[in-house]
Amino acid sequence: MAGKKGLKPFKTFASAAVPIDIANCDTDQIIPARFLRRPGTDPDYPKYLFHDLRFNADGSEKDFIYNKEPYRGGRIFVADMNWGCGSSRENAVTALAANGVRSVIAPSFGDIHYSNCIKNGVLPVRLPSADCETLRRQLHEGPGAEIAIDLDAQSLTGPDQTTYTFEIDAFDKHRLLNGLDEIGLTMEFEDEITRFTERYTAKHRWAS
Amino acid sequence: MGKTLFEKIWNEHVITAREDGDVLLYIDRHLIHDLHFRAFGMLKAKGLKIREPDKLYGTPDHSIPTTAKVLQDIPEGEMRQTVEELENYAEEFGFTHFSMTDDRHGIVHVVGPEQGITLPGITLACGDSHTSTHGALGCISFGIGATEVQHLLATQSLWFRKPKTMRISIEGRLGFGVSGKDVILAIIRKISAAGGTGYAIEYAGPAIEALSMEGRMTVCNMSIEAGARSGIIAPDDTTFDYCHGLPYAPKGERWDEAIAYWRTLPSDEDARFDKEVTLDGDAIAPMVTWGNSPQWALPVTEVIPDPAGEADPLVRADMVATLEYMDLKPGMPLSDITVDTVFIGACTNSRIEDMRAAAAVAKGRRAQVRTLVVPGSGLVKKQAEAEGLDRIFTEAGMEWREPGCSMCAAMNGDMLAPGERSASTSNRNFRGRQGLDSRTHLVSPAMAAAASVTGKFTDVRTLVEEV
Ligand code: SF4
Numbered sequence: 001m002a003g004k005k006g007l008k009p010f011k012t013f014a015s016a017a018v019p020i021d022i023a024n025c026d027t028d029q030i031i032p033a034r035f036l037r038r039p040g041t042d043p044d045y046p047k048y049l050f051h052d053l054r055f056n057a058d059g060s061e062k063d064f065i066y067n068k069e070p071y072r073g074g075r076i077f078v079a080d081m082n083w084g085c086g087s088s089r090e091n092a093v094t095a096l097a098a099n100g101v102r103s104v105i106a107p108s109f110g111d112i113h114y115s116n117c118i119k120n121g122v123l124p125v126r127l128p129s130a131d132c133e134t135l136r137r138q139l140h141e142g143p144g145a146e147i148a149i150d151l152d153a154q155s156l157t158g159p160d161q162t163t164y165t166f167e168i169d170a171f172d173k174h175r176l177l178n179g180l181d182e183i184g185l186t187m188e189f190e191d192e193i194t195r196f197t198e199r200y201t202a203k204h205r206w207a208s
Numbered sequence: 209m210g211k212t213l214f215e216k217i218w219n220e221h222v223i224t225a226r227e228d229g230d231v232l233l234y235i236d237r238h239l240i241h242d243l244h245f246r247a248f249g250m251l252k253a254k255g256l257k258i259r260e261p262d263k264l265y266g267t268p269d270h271s272i273p274t275t276a277k278v279l280q281d282i283p284e285g286e287m288r289q290t291v292e293e294l295e296n297y298a299e300e301f302g303f304t305h306f307s308m309t310d311d312r313h314g315i316v317h318v319v320g321p322e323q324g325i326t327l328p329g330i331t332l333a334c335g336d337s338h339t340s341t342h343g344a345l346g347c348i349s350f351g352i353g354a355t356e357v358q359h360l361l362a363t364q365s366l367w368f369r370k371p372k373t374m375r376i377s378i379e380g381r382l383g384f385g386v387s388g389k390d391v392i393l394a395i396i397r398k399i400s401a402a403g404g405t406g407y408a409i410e411y412a413g414p415a416i417e418a419l420s421m422e423g424r425m426t427v428c429n430m431s432i433e434a435g436a437r438s439g440i441i442a443p444d445d446t447t448f449d450y451c452h453g454l455p456y457a458p459k460g461e462r463w464d465e466a467i468a469y470w471r472t473l474p475s476d477e478d479a480r481f482d483k484e485v486t487l488d489g490d491a492i493a494p495m496v497t498w499g500n501s502p503q504w505a506l507p508v509t510e511v512i513p514d515p516a517g518e519a520d521p522l523v524r525a526d527m528v529a530t531l532e533y534m535d536l537k538p539g540m541p542l543s544d545i546t547v548d549t550v551f552i553g554a555c556t557n558s559r560i561e562d563m564r565a566a567a568a569v570a571k572g573r574r575a576q577v578r579t580l581v582v583p584g585s586g587l588v589k590k591q592a593e594a595e596g597l598d599r600i601f602t603e604a605g606m607e608w609r610e611p612g613c614s615m616c617a618a619m620n621g622d623m624l625a626p627g628e629r630s631a632s633t634s635n636r637n638f639r640g641r642q643g644l645d646s647r648t649h650l651v652s653p654a655m656a657a658a659a660s661v662t663g664k665f666t667d668v669r670t671l672v673e674e675v
Binding site for chain 2: 021023024026028029032033034036037038039052057080081082085086087088089090091093108109110111112113115116119120133169170171182183186187189192193196197200204205206207
């Protein structure tokens with residue numbers, strides 16, 4: 001299927017990675033609600049990521065891993081279970097992207113956040129809990145260590161050169177690899193949508 | 209093999225299916241609130257139109273101060289801009305919008321069912337995770353992100369993979385003083401905050417069937433707190449009685465057609481679920497959460513658990529961090545925890561039945577701490593006032609406010625001060641949810657009112673006589 005290009009394609013990516021040791025890290029932690037009305041173009045957006053975990057009320061920095069060198073510039077996160085649970089706020093992905101984060105590796109993700117990531121060219125990678133724990137430990141032991149991801153091969157290489165493979169839905173992979181804009185893609189089904197709507201409306205008159 | 213309720217509705221809405229299993233699903237109703245006003249500007253920038261504006265309904269909820277009656281009452285700045293822009297776009301794009309001065313406005317998940325916009329058998333989406341609420345009426349409903357909101361506006365459809373199915377059966381009967389809120393907290397405690405991830409949950413069993421529509425909505429509301437994007441309950445006479453005669457519900461012949469169809473929807477006897485969970489309704493007690501995830505919930509009669517007793521080191525570390533943030537000690541009885549503020553409201557518990565449950569406890573008593581009572585819509589407010597509930601609250605020293613999300617997400621000026629502790633009928637006890645460094649305990653409306661009049665978590669069954 002064709003589909004218009006819209007996002008930056010995700011093929012391979014390597015970066016220093018950041019261990020985030022928070023189970024059930026909800027999207028309120030990723031970006032607090034008071035920033036949700038701000039436009040994505042706001043130059044302060046990078047600061048909103050983990051804002052209340054990173055900054056005190058007076059703006060000074062807290063003792064949080066993403067504030068520390070060399071983790072600060074890390075563009076891959078290795079998180080714990082149920083990453084991005086809670087609110088559907090896509091701003092959480094905007095805040096990740098504003099910091100150049102291109103992938104989050106975790107044992108499990110909140111369903112809505114997972115799909116928000118896909119739709120913004122951020123690759124969510126599900127790896128078993130024990131593997132995530134190993135990676136986080138290695139990243140603590142070797143600050144600034146890199147992880148390299150190859151989406152086409154569905155594999156990633158950890159700091160110790162161990163290779164892990166991961167599963168991803170074929171359609172999600174296709175969209176990420178090609179940076180497809182989903183609306184453009186769906187527009188190609190215009191005839192199907194029209195035919196469906198006519199049939200559905202005739203069958204379920206009560207629903208319209 | 210038989211089909212589940214979810215599968216029947218799903219199959220009826222598939223526009224096209226890809227070989228890899230993803231489907232393009234037709235969406236019958238799209239609800240939108242103020243935080244998504246930017247979607248329209250983006251749509252315009254892409255040169256796109258709303259495909260079916262008559263399927264779109266908007267209302268402001270997150271950004272309205274609960275003291276404001278008209279737009280001009282909202283302080284100038286991003287709060288007012290958010291509310292104003294949604295209203296302007298409604299005018300420009302021609303979709304239904306319940307403005308602040310319209311009694312029908314309120315929290316989007318209260319308004320949809322109340323107006324008959326939400327109906328059994330439909331698919332409904334909204335850019336809000338608590339869209340799972342609407343499944344209480346027997347429809348497929350789910351929260352979506354901002355990109356999906358634009359996609360839905362432009363195409364009236366969404367791409368999805370069919371989730372796995374889970375049935376959670378609540379056997380027996382709920383005891384006196386136990387509500388839908390306690391049921392869902394007991395469920396999340398059991399299956400965990402991620403237990404429903406990847407699933408669509410169907411709630412079933414005698415204790416669910418016995419719930420009112422309001423109680424069912426409370427249960428489905430927090431499906432997302434168990435990780436499930438949608439929750440659903442089979443439509444039955446309780447559902448049909450609730451929908452009958454609502455402004456946007458079908459009328460006459462179409463109503464009859466609808467009922468005939470809706471009666472075919474409940475899961476078949478031989479339908480198979482990917483997972484089955486059962487809880488004993490008789491054993492559920494009034495619940496209180498003590499941590500920063502809704503899964504950290506306990507009956508009010510219990511004590512704060514000791515992390516030392518937790519075998520999994522990651523969970524143990526999480527518990528230690530949560531107790532530190534919440535400023536609680538292992539072994540402390542929940543009933544010894546005092547609160548600073550009580551919040552009764554949010555899409556979980558701001559319907560008329562919730563107002564009545566709180567009023568029954570507040571009646572003739574005095575609030576010991578700051579207490580906000582915030583109805584979920586203008587119509588709930590009016591109904592409560594017609595029943596005299598507002599006077600019960602105000603005579604108890606509680607504040608009776610204008611409808612909206614209020615202190616649930618603390619985006620409208622209503623919030624806790626740093627370090628303050630609340631008893632709240634909302635659905636999230638995340639860190640900072642009700643304001644920077646706020647400490648939230650989730651409870652039912654009756655338990656919230658009990659906390660208000662005693663200043664601490666009190667088993668509501670000891671305050672009110674069983675009738
Ligand atoms: S009441 Fe709370 S949970 Fe419900 S829609 Fe509003 S902010 Fe979200």
